[in-house]
Amino acid sequence: GENVEQHPSTLSVQEGDSAVIKCTYSDSASNYFPWYKQELGKGPQLIIDIRSNVGEKKDQRIAVTLNKTAKHFSLHITETQPEDSAVYFCAASYNTNAGKSTFGDGTTLTVKP
């Protein structure tokens, strides 16, 4: 089955700096790669996703890049703000599995004011 590795497990940055979280996956059939943000006391919420026919996607301060050859994808957050502090999860799935995603172990991001 699919295996997703996520690094780092914790990340601390100063407000205004950039943050990068990286994930690798094992199953070359995976074609959908979402990122979820989980704030304290809440369930994970989708913040950005990318499909395998695209190499990069941006949404304001966040972006995701995908390298299918190397089987890795990354989340980039620019101009970080204290409200970006949360746990971030990457995931991988194949779209016929209707949401049966394999998740990384999570990254706890702390943005210091």
Add this chain to the structure above:
Amino acid sequence: DVKVTQSSRYLVKRTGEKVFLECVQDMDHENMFWYRQDPGLGLRLIYFSYDVKMKEKGDIPEGYSVSREKKERFSLILESASTNQTSMYLCASTRSGASGANVLTFGAGSRLTVL
């Protein structure tokens, strides 16, 4: 604006008790999931369901069962709770169809402590 509701946010149970975790979604989604979240282990899939009365095992189904009698409701059952089932349980749903089938909408979670 609540879309996936987990009725119990915090539960404390004793070893051997039967535990029901309830999840309701109001988005008319076909697919529903139960995940378990533990520190350093990410989210692990316990069971999922593609339709009413259908269920399939995920990666860690041992010690759990599920019930889906209605489209909007998906219940996780611990027949005899054990201390190693102390965890955060997350319910999620998705709609069918290639364009949106993988976008999970999660509930807020149910934190279960088994003493």
